[in-house]
Amino acid sequence: MKRKDIFHRKCFRVPDLADRPLTLRISSATIEPLNNPQNGQREEKLLLRFHNVPQALVMNSTRFDDIANFLGDETDDWRDHLVELYVGEIGGVPCIRVRPPAQAELVPAAAKPPTRPTEKSANADTDMADEIPF
Numbered sequence: 475m476k477r478k479d480i481f482h483r484k485c486f487r488v489p490d491l492a493d494r495p496l497t498l499r500i501s502s503a504t505i506e507p508l509n510n511p512q513n514g515q516r517e518e519k520l521l522l523r524f525h526n527v528p529q530a531l532v533m534n535s536t537r538f539d540d541i542a543n544f545l546g547d548e549t550d551d552w553r554d555h556l557v558e559l560y561v562g563e564i565g566g567v568p569c570i571r572v573r574p575p576a577q578a579e580l581v582p583a584a585a586k587p588p589t590r591p592t593e594k595s596a597n598a599d600t601d602m603a604d605e606i607p608f
Contacts, residue, residue, distance in 0.1 A: 558573050
C-alpha cells in the first residue's frame, strides 16, 4: 500500500495527476472555508467534489471558465457531468486544468460488401419514365 492510499489529501494537487488525466463525475460544487497556505488565513473557496473520490478540486477563475465553456456558468447544472482533470501549464508553472472528457477513439463501422443490382433496380430508370404534366 502506498502513502497516498493511506493518507488522503482533502484536495487534488498536481502530483496526483502526474501519471495521466483523470475523468471524474461531478457530485457537487459548494463554497467552503479553506486555509490559504500562503498567508494562513481562512478563505471561502468553491470546491468541486466528485462521486467515489475523496479529494475535491479547489476552483479558481481559470478552472471555472474552462468548465463553464462546456457546461455553462451555473454550478448547480454541473452535477453528474463528466470532466477530465489534467496537468497543464500557465506561465511555465504546472497546474491542474479541466476539460471535457476525451472522446473514445472512433472505430469505423465495418464496410458492407457491395450489393449486386437486382433486375428490378437495374430497370428502375425505365419504371420511372412516366410523363408528369406540369
